[in-house]
Amino acid sequence: MNLRNLLTATNSRLIRLEEDTLIKPFESEDNELNDFLHNDARNYLTTLLAATYLIQTNDETLAYFSLSNDSLIRSDMESAIWNRINRAIPNEKRRRTYPAVKIGRLAVAKKYAGMGFGKLILLTVREMYVTGQQRSGCRFIMVDAYRNAFLFYEKNGFRFLTQTDVDDETRIMYFDLKAV
Ligand SMILES: CC(C)(COP(=O)(O)OP(=O)(O)OC[C@H]1O[C@@H](n2cnc3c(N)ncnc32)[C@H](O)[C@@H]1OP(=O)(O)O)[C@@H](O)C(=O)NCCC(=O)NCCS
Structure with missing residues (x-):
């Protein structure tokens, strides 16, 4: 199933929030994320x-x-991880910072969890940055993942950026768009 089919099946559509967009009721299992949508x-x-x-x-x-917009920065991770990331970048293009996009928030309503929306949203973000829609260079997707969603992101190809946040409630994860 792709996002288009899932939108059709649920009679829904994907829109960008504008100043005058009416935000319809939303309830995920995370109150902070619910509050962000309605109030922030x-x-x-x-x-x-x-x-x-x-x-x-x-x-x-x-x-x-x-x-x-975000950046993937050399000083945010251990050498071994940086070296692994850098190996995928041609020698002459290697920098200490690479352009990235950050998923600041992502939530699916309780009623619709487990139907594939989360996975298809990640695919959609990937497409936004590797197809013609891309307006500026962007190599990585970053996310400050909640503990309960680590496995969700790992299943979708994201990796942890550092071991320094291993005991934290949120951990930085990244996805290399060239790995698509
Ligand atoms: C985490 C969340 C975004 C996942 O969205 P979803 O639409 O329910 O997930 P999907 O149906 O697309 O699932 C995709 C895959 O991830 C797995 N998965 C989904 N949520 C998971 C979780 N919390 N932990 C482990 N695996 C999970 C599914 O089993 C599925 O695996 P499969 O491909 O092997 O079948 C959603 O449950 C949610 O909004 N949770 C509350 C808010 C939250 O934690 N957001 C993340 C903030 S960083």
Whole structure:
């Protein structure tokens, strides 16, 4: 199933949040993420700090995610991980910082969890940055993953960036878009 088919099956559509977009009711299992959508996402849009995308039917919000520009920086990780990342970059293009996009928030409504929305959203973000829609260079997807979602991201090809956050409730994970 691809996102288009899932949207059709659930009678929903993917839209970008604009200042005048009506945000339909949304309830994921995470209250902070619910609160962000209703009370903060629009502020992030007007201050140009994050763009939010919604999957909505006429009555409710099924899922949402928000994106911001980010960087993958040498000093944020151990040498072994940096070397592994760098091996995939041609010698003459190697830098101490690479362009990235950050998934700042991602949540699926309780009622629609386990149907594939999360996975298809990650695929959609990948497509946004490897196809013609790409407006500036972007090599990596980053996420500050919640502990309960580590496995979800790992199953979708993300890797941990460092061991220094191993005991934290959130850990930085990355995905190399050239690995697609
Ligand atoms: C985590 C979340 C985004 C996953 O979305 P979803 O639509 O339910 O996931 P999908 O149906 O696309 O599942 C894709 C795969 O990941 C697995 N998966 C989904 N959620 C998982 C979780 N929390 N832990 C482990 N695996 C998970 C599924 O079993 C599936 O595996 P498969 O491909 O082997 O069948 C969603 O459950 C959610 O919004 N949770 C609350 C908020 C949250 O934690 N957001 C992440 C913030 S970083």
